[in-house]
Amino acid sequence: MSQATQAVGSDERVKQISSLRKALIRPELGGMCGTVIVFVLFFIFAGDSGMFNAQGVMNWTTVSAQFMIIAVGACLLMIAGEFDLSIGSMIGFAGMMIAIFGVTLGWPMWAAILITFALCLAIGALNGYIVVRTGLPSFIVTLAFLFILRGFTIFLPQLIERKTIIGGIRDAAEGDWLAPIFGGKILTGLFQWFGDMGIIATFTRGTKQGQPVVEGIPMLVVWALFLVFVGHFILTRTQFGNWIFASGGDAESARNSGVPVNKVKICMFMFTAFGAAVFAACQVMEFGSAGADRGLLKEFEAIIAVVIGGALLTGGYGSVIGAALGALIFGVVQQGLFFAGVESSLFRVFLGVILLFAVILNTYIRRIITGER
Amino acid sequence: MKSVIKTIALATTVAATPLMVATTASAAGEKYILVSHAPDSDSWWNTIKNGIALAGEQLDVEVEYRNPPTGDLADMARIIEQAAASGPDGIITTLADFDVLSGPIRAAVDQGIDVIIMNSGTPEQVREVGALMFVGQPEYDAGYAAGLRAKGDGIGSFVCVNHVISNTVVAERCRGFADGLGIDLGSQMIDAGQDPAEIKNRVQAYLNANPETDAVLTLGPTSADPTKLALEEMGLAGDIYFGTFDLGDEIVKGIKDGIIQWGIDQQPFLQAYMPVVVLTNYDRYGVLPGNNINSGPGFVTKDGLTKVEEFAGKYR
Numbered sequence: 001m002s003q004a005t006q007a008v009g010s011d012e013r014v015k016q017i018s019s020l021r022k023a024l025i026r027p028e029l030g031g032m033c034g035t036v037i038v039f040v041l042f043f044i045f046a047g048d049s050g051m052f053n054a055q056g057v058m059n060w061t062t063v064s065a066q067f068m069i070i071a072v073g074a075c076l077l078m079i080a081g082e083f084d085l086s087i088g089s090m091i092g093f094a095g096m097m098i099a100i101f102g103v104t105l106g107w108p109m110w111a112a113i114l115i116t117f118a119l120c121l122a123i124g125a126l127n128g129y130i131v132v133r134t135g136l137p138s139f140i141v142t143l144a145f146l147f148i149l150r151g152f153t154i155f156l157p158q159l160i161e162r163k164t165i166i167g168g169i170r171d172a173a174e175g176d177w178l179a180p181i182f183g184g185k186i187l188t189g190l191f192q193w194f195g196d197m198g199i200i201a202t203f204t205r206g207t208k209q210g211q212p213v214v215e216g217i218p219m220l221v222v223w224a225l226f227l228v229f230v231g232h233f234i235l236t237r238t239q240f241g242n243w244i245f246a247s248g249g250d251a252e253s254a255r256n257s258g259v260p261v262n263k264v265k266i267c268m269f270m271f272t273a274f275g276a277a278v279f280a281a282c283q284v285m286e287f288g289s290a291g292a293d294r295g296l297l298k299e300f301e302a303i304i305a306v307v308i309g310g311a312l313l314t315g316g317y318g319s320v321i322g323a324a325l326g327a328l329i330f331g332v333v334q335q336g337l338f339f340a341g342v343e344s345s346l347f348r349v350f351l352g353v354i355l356l357f358a359v360i361l362n363t364y365i366r367r368i369i370t371g372e373r
Numbered sequence: 374m375k376s377v378i379k380t381i382a383l384a385t386t387v388a389a390t391p392l393m394v395a396t397t398a399s400a401a402g403e404k405y406i407l408v409s410h411a412p413d414s415d416s417w418w419n420t421i422k423n424g425i426a427l428a429g430e431q432l433d434v435e436v437e438y439r440n441p442p443t444g445d446l447a448d449m450a451r452i453i454e455q456a457a458a459s460g461p462d463g464i465i466t467t468l469a470d471f472d473v474l475s476g477p478i479r480a481a482v483d484q485g486i487d488v489i490i491m492n493s494g495t496p497e498q499v500r501e502v503g504a505l506m507f508v509g510q511p512e513y514d515a516g517y518a519a520g521l522r523a524k525g526d527g528i529g530s531f532v533c534v535n536h537v538i539s540n541t542v543v544a545e546r547c548r549g550f551a552d553g554l555g556i557d558l559g560s561q562m563i564d565a566g567q568d569p570a571e572i573k574n575r576v577q578a579y580l581n582a583n584p585e586t587d588a589v590l591t592l593g594p595t596s597a598d599p600t601k602l603a604l605e606e607m608g609l610a611g612d613i614y615f616g617t618f619d620l621g622d623e624i625v626k627g628i629k630d631g632i633i634q635w636g637i638d639q640q641p642f643l644q645a646y647m648p649v650v651v652l653t654n655y656d657r658y659g660v661l662p663g664n665n666i667n668s669g670p671g672f673v674t675k676d677g678l679t680k681v682e683e684f685a686g687k688y689r
Contacts, residue, residue: 049459050458050459050460051458051459053458055454055457055458056455056458056459058454058458059451059454059455059458060455062451062454063451154538154564158538158564163541163544164538164541165470165472165541167470167471167472168472169472170472201484203480203483203484204483204484204485205482205483205485208480208483209483213480213484283447287446287447287450287472287473287476288472288473288476289470289472289473291446291447291470291473292538293443293444293445293446294445294446294447295445296443296444296445297443335451335455338439338452338455338456338459339455339458339459341437345413347442348413348442
């Protein structure tokens with residue numbers, strides 16, 4: 001369809017839009033404004049607190065990357081018109097599965113990771129299958145899985161090991177070929193050079209003396225950028241991306257024009273589950289243990305990031321870049337409040353207020369640019 | 374477009390006000406950050422907050438309290454990294470899960486920040502991460518002592534109401550208690566969750582299913598208060614042997630009324646207060662106590678409750 005309009009060139013039925021306006025009409029505009037505001041604010045109020053030295057930057061980058069990994073899946077799913085509330089539980093479940101297969105059962109780590117991913121994708125598909133077959137709101141179906149998965153995450157390790165935290169994953173992953181893809185760090189040489197040059201601080205004592213305080217870019221961040229790129233490409237450059245928009249915009253008319261709506265939705269549930277599994281794999285590889293309480297409330301954090309990024313809760317509108325910016329804003333605000341020394345019990349109040357304003361701002365901007373009233 | 378600008382301006386002011394207040398409030402003295410593993414819902418940590426605040430006031434140093442809102446230990450690791458990046462003179466933190474937290478703590482130590490471990494952790498782990506010392510109650514030993522005491526009172530079976538099932542260190546209390554009694558823990562530890570109504574119902578369900586249970590052991594006010602309510606509703610209050618870890622308003626009242634036989638006080642006040650004192654004196658004069666500080670266990674019974682009652686939930 002897009003080819004057709006391009007071929008015609010100027011069509012009297014298509015309204016002329018100035019290039020400036022065209023550049024502004026994008027769902028991520030709100031996210032961009034928000035990002036600028038947040039950075040300027042924290043630069044003013046927390047500029048000298050260590051927030052913008054190498055360690056501080058790595059701190060909020062990592063947290064933002066975590067949000068991004070789950071936000072990309074949640075964003076595409078939301079554009080396709082569905083919700084997934086089981087993301088947080090899926091993170092806990094996936095981490096625990098890796099620990100059980102890799103440590104308790106002693107399988108090689110690559111096998112544990114692959115089987116966990118297969119399991120998570122299967123559960124994601126089941127989520128989607130139930131939603132499209134029963135026609136129940138995804139809100140309810142995935143809420144059920146929130147409890148089911150969390151329950152298993154607590155029950156299984158207690159049954160097998162009589163405890164709810166399984167450690168020793170780092171030792172079990174030693175020398176494995178797949179584990180560094182989630183737990184490793186890249187560009188370590190570059191950062192060592194930075195440290196030697198005095199551009200970033202180095203450890204002053206202990207076994208790591210002389211090494212830079214930031215060793216390298218964690219794979220978590222690489223995964224986040226990779227998923228954002230893939231998600232953005234699929235959504236904006238492929239036919240499948242158009243199907244996603246169509247499924248969320250108006251499922252019935254999409255179906256009538258031949259879009260496999262059910263398949264699209266099930267795929268998006270699986271992609272969301274994939275994001276949660278990546279999150280979990282990175283986390284257990286970095287920290288070396290899986291706990292039953294991991295990922296609590298992460299489903300809401302993902303949804304919040306997506307909504308800050310300009311997606312509509314009702315589906316059919318949104319952007320992956322927007323969701324990524326939303327995740328960045330969320331991560332920077334969350335860690336930045338700590339850096340700015342805000343009283344910790346008021347932390348959630350500020351978070352709520354800032355989020356609310358971000359969404360209101362977004363709504364106004366969208367109304368202005370789309371001209372909707 | 375005008376309304377957009379207005380909204381931005383409004384958002385800026387609202388977001389900025391608290392930040393400005395916070396930055397101007399900072400004192401000139403040394404700065405210490407306490408990072409706990411407790412979710413916001415755990416009221417026990419209020420005493421810790423009061424403890425560091427008092428120490429900060431008396432010693433004229435700046436203190437901050439940080440915790441992961443949901444109690445997610447991976448989030449806590451990020452907070453420790455964040456605390457290290459902000460460059461304080463010292464960090465006081467718990468070691469609730471060695472695997473997760475040892476990396477960030479060791480990195481902070483290597484960066485030149487003094488670390489004291491409080492509340493959770495073992496002396497070996499504390500040495501391994503390079504912390505100065507441990508201030509807290511050895512959990513297994515405390516549970517074991519309580520078990521021996523209960524055995525002396527003729528107890529043969531119990532139910533352990535665990536509201537922080539994910540914290541392995543706290544579960545040691547139950548294991549110690551079982552070992553003190555000389556019985557197998559088996560399935561006598563229940564995962565009660567954090568919600569008071571759920572805890573109450575689970576305790577009632579367990580006691581209905583296992584009516585021969587001799588004793589109830591709770592691991593803190595979060596589980597003790599609803600458990601007390603459950604026992605009162607079942608008519609078992611004062612009849613069944615009831616011991617608890619930690620103190621709080623309701624627990625003190627329970628001890629006074631004879632519903633709770635004893636409360637094990639690990640004196641959280643000291644766990645927060647002492648590290649600030651130790652760190653400040655270490656930074657100012659270079660003096661450091663030679664050993665770990667045991668803040669507990671101390672058994673609080675019906676005798677000598679006045680001071681406890683006066684400061685319960687605040688400093689006790």
